[in-house]
Amino acid sequence: MAQEKSKLNPNLSRRTFLKASAATAATVSVVAANPWSSAMTALAEEENTDRAANNDEQIFSGACRGNCAGGCFLNIHVRNGKVVRTSAREMPNPEYNRICVKGLTHVQRIYSKDRLKYPMKRAGERGEGKWEQITWDEAINTIAEKWKGYQDQYGKYAFGVMWSSGSYATLSGVGIGSAINRLQNANGALNITAAVDMARGQGTKPALGQGTFVTANEPADLKNSKTIFCWGANPVGAQQQSTHFFLEAKEKGAKIVVIDPNFNALAAKADIFVPVRPGSDAALALGMMNIVVRENWVDEPFLKKSSGAPFLVKESDGKFLCQSDLGITFAEGQKDQPIVWDALTNTYGAVNAVEDPALRGTYTIDGIKVTTAYELLLKRIAEYPPEKAAEICNIPVEQIEEITKLYATNKPSAIYEFFGIDHYVNGHYGYFAMAVLAILTGNLGKSGAFCGMGENLATDWINMAGTMFPNGAKPSLSVPVNMLTEVLETKMYGETPIDLKGIYFTHVNQVGNGAERKVTLEVMKKLEFIVVADMNMNETAQYADILLPVAHWFEVDDVFVNYSTHPYAILQEKAIEPLYECKSDYEIYRLLADKLGCGDAFDMDEEGYMKLWMDTDGARKLGITLEKLKKEKVLRALPGDPYIYAEGGVFATPTGRAQIYNESPAPNNNYGQTFDVAKEQLPYFEPPHEAWYENPLHEKYPFSVIQDKGRWRTHSQWWDVPILKELSPEPIVRINPSDAAARNIKTGDIVKLYNDRGYVKIKAVVDRGIQPGVLSLPKGREKHEFIEGHYQDLTSRVMNIVCANSAFFDVLVQVEKA
Numbered sequence: 001m002a003q004e005k006s007k008l009n010p011n012l013s014r015r016t017f018l019k020a021s022a023a024t025a026a027t028v029s030v031v032a033a034n035p036w037s038s039a040m041t042a043l044a045e046e047e048n049t050d051r052a053a054n055n056d057e058q059i060f061s062g063a064c065r066g067n068c069a070g071g072c073f074l075n076i077h078v079r080n081g082k083v084v085r086t087s088a089r090e091m092p093n094p095e096y097n098r099i100c101v102k103g104l105t106h107v108q109r110i111y112s113k114d115r116l117k118y119p120m121k122r123a124g125e126r127g128e129g130k131w132e133q134i135t136w137d138e139a140i141n142t143i144a145e146k147w148k149g150y151q152d153q154y155g156k157y158a159f160g161v162m163w164s165s166g167s168y169a170t171l172s173g174v175g176i177g178s179a180i181n182r183l184q185n186a187n188g189a190l191n192i193t194a195a196v197d198m199a200r201g202q203g204t205k206p207a208l209g210q211g212t213f214v215t216a217n218e219p220a221d222l223k224n225s226k227t228i229f230c231w232g233a234n235p236v237g238a239q240q241q242s243t244h245f246f247l248e249a250k251e252k253g254a255k256i257v258v259i260d261p262n263f264n265a266l267a268a269k270a271d272i273f274v275p276v277r278p279g280s281d282a283a284l285a286l287g288m289m290n291i292v293v294r295e296n297w298v299d300e301p302f303l304k305k306s307s308g309a310p311f312l313v314k315e316s317d318g319k320f321l322c323q324s325d326l327g328i329t330f331a332e333g334q335k336d337q338p339i340v341w342d343a344l345t346n347t348y349g350a351v352n353a354v355e356d357p358a359l360r361g362t363y364t365i366d367g368i369k370v371t372t373a374y375e376l377l378l379k380r381i382a383e384y385p386p387e388k389a390a391e392i393c394n395i396p397v398e399q400i401e402e403i404t405k406l407y408a409t410n411k412p413s414a415i416y417e418f419f420g421i422d423h424y425v426n427g428h429y430g431y432f433a434m435a436v437l438a439i440l441t442g443n444l445g446k447s448g449a450f451c452g453m454g455e456n457l458a459t460d461w462i463n464m465a466g467t468m469f470p471n472g473a474k475p476s477l478s479v480p481v482n483m484l485t486e487v488l489e490t491k492m493y494g495e496t497p498i499d500l501k502g503i504y505f506t507h508v509n510q511v512g513n514g515a516e517r518k519v520t521l522e523v524m525k526k527l528e529f530i531v532v533a534d535m536n537m538n539e540t541a542q543y544a545d546i547l548l549p550v551a552h553w554f555e556v557d558d559v560f561v562n563y564s565t566h567p568y569a570i571l572q573e574k575a576i577e578p579l580y581e582c583k584s585d586y587e588i589y590r591l592l593a594d595k596l597g598c599g600d601a602f603d604m605d606e607e608g609y610m611k612l613w614m615d616t617d618g619a620r621k622l623g624i625t626l627e628k629l630k631k632e633k634v635l636r637a638l639p640g641d642p643y644i645y646a647e648g649g650v651f652a653t654p655t656g657r658a659q660i661y662n663e664s665p666a667p668n669n670n671y672g673q674t675f676d677v678a679k680e681q682l683p684y685f686e687p688p689h690e691a692w693y694e695n696p697l698h699e700k701y702p703f704s705v706i707q708d709k710g711r712w713r714t715h716s717q718w719w720d721v722p723i724l725k726e727l728s729p730e731p732i733v734r735i736n737p738s739d740a741a742a743r744n745i746k747t748g749d750i751v752k753l754y755n756d757r758g759y760v761k762i763k764a765v766v767d768r769g770i771q772p773g774v775l776s777l778p779k780g781r782e783k784h785e786f787i788e789g790h791y792q793d794l795t796s797r798v799m800n801i802v803c804a805n806s807a808f809f810d811v812l813v814q815v816e817k818a
Contacts, residue, residue, distance in 0.1 A: 060575040061633035063560035064103040066714035067165035070241040071564025072098045076554050076575040083110055095220050096566040098241040105721045114536045114720040116549035117580035126543045139546055144595030146529045154499040160190035166507030168562045170613050171606055172585035174507050175562030177467035177613050183589045185473040186601035195480035198805035199422040203431025206662040209652030211645050216454025218567050219245045221642040224448035227406050227413040230258045232420030236265035238709040242565050257403050263769035275771050277394040278704045279688035281421045281430035285437045287389020288404040289381045292440050297408035299442025306649030307439050308659040310340040310357035312370035319663050321370050373661035380682045408441045412448030423809040425689035425800050433683040439658045445646040455563045458637050461618030470601035480669050480804035482797040484523045494671030502529035505540055509716045512539030512782055515806040517792035536720050550585055551578040557606050567638035571629045669804035688810045689798055701755050701812035705775045713780035731785055734767040734776040750818040758793025760786050761818050
């Protein structure tokens, strides 16, 4: 403990920390009577005068910018050149004031004993833990020599860059228009995608498009909903800063329905809990649509005005019939309009010229046989009566009837979703079906009504072209990390030759947090050169050849906006200088760019890049400038108050309408593969790839596994924080009482989870909230925290052919007492 204490600031007053601790404990039901032992003592070693009276304290603006979707606006308190604490800073709209236990522990991250201090090179075998300190000059020169050398000899894709969501920021993070994108594109290096959280976009975008806040209204609008479905999301654990919006809506009379395999904290406050079978969400949405049609709850005016339901689909190729198909000319600059059938004149016309388009029917126009998209949808819906959906989803048909009536008639209704459905090979089918359910009922484009997740993308005003593509650069080729085994073996990605030799990892812990860990380790062995830039010695860092220590978020100047669940851009002020020999990511990129021959792409300092990033008419329309942000520290980055996605029924799709039929489905990782186009055009259900009760493998491995994204980690970050280790000292697996009794498992027993890919030994907790046949594991734990094995050794890298996405939950295992 002495070593830990020496790295923590000893001037933290016990009085103020205990105040914060009490507030945190009030929100955490599992906190023990006195959890603040050794780490608490280290943080609050001296009793001093109250900080409010300390004239030497400086307060800086900052953001907690890991991928938890919180994006908390923070005060960073500094005394004597050291960060001593953080506190919640006032937002322009106090409904968005926020901080959590992770945000309160940044002091321990900054002064962690596991913090990387200086560049190092490997001195033994990969993963052996033997390192030699080197200078920054040697590190940068070695990396650039390898990087450029491989590209010169084997082509530009011989070296790759992989990032994920470790930190969102403009300069020293990832996100839209971030500096790492600029470096990749300027150099042409292979972009190795993390292949995570992609099913939502693959399913929702064709139906609803995507706006500056994805497809949701801003959270403050939830209080205007009369019905809220929390579907495939666990806000109390994973988006905890949004939870109060649900509770406030409930206080106003809203009905809350939680759809989740397991009983979570929000379900305890819900009016209805629907324990759906894992991976069956598309079938549930289809069954609900069947009821909506049967009961005449379809919002036909919305379908006619704001959707593609009346569009005519050609039997010959499955495309919409358009003016050009009929030889109709249109003015230059105008779009080729879809054709609809005019119910008033009993003839056809362009959609923008027909007042009352027919929703149903099959017609022949100029010898071309066509059917309305809505007619095709009705045929698909007819395949899923509620009784069939109930059997698939393992829930009572009466419950499907009940929630459908609530959603379709107690309007406006909202579907709040995140990534619970995403983590199955069939995930995108669920999102598409849910979106079409919202379209049928008209629960879109108005206050209190939306379908989707909401995170601030700022795509309406970020200067993406200017930041990401310097000097006419093109987007670099993207390859999903789950396909690297095949790429390394065949030296091909589709028809593109790739002889990959090295990877630069930044803002990602792929070894510890990626699917099918053993395969990841095999990939690492086959690579000739690995660079990792990070703050601490996580699992991926242990396999580096060159290790670069990066600055903590509070040690840099930056701007944060992307992927938060609030409507603001936040100024990150440099509160302290980078500790030890750490450098900001932006400085590292500039050094590398200069050695790689693309230094002119980084001929600006941090302030210059931030100005370029927000140099757009869209930003100016919102009143966003760097000068104003420096003055006010936080600026609203969404239009409207509140922001409503697709307000007035105008969607960010090619036609400007919501779509119940996807005429041109395409893979999100198109390498020339063939796929069943018809399957992707309408809402569709098929079982998960592995985690399904009818899978023959289920007899051997009868449990599916859900990785719970809890409050103690953001993915694998915060593993090195002592206070959080005391609150959650070890990973546990939660199991239903009936499953536990059948295996003589009791709370506290060590159990073994295993399948053909691997195993993990872990302590069990018997929990009635877990569905029989389902296990719940915590996400984001490092290898050393498990008794044996690793939870990501259980997972599979199998992906849907049209959706490059890691299906973390699509897993079957057996569990037994160890």
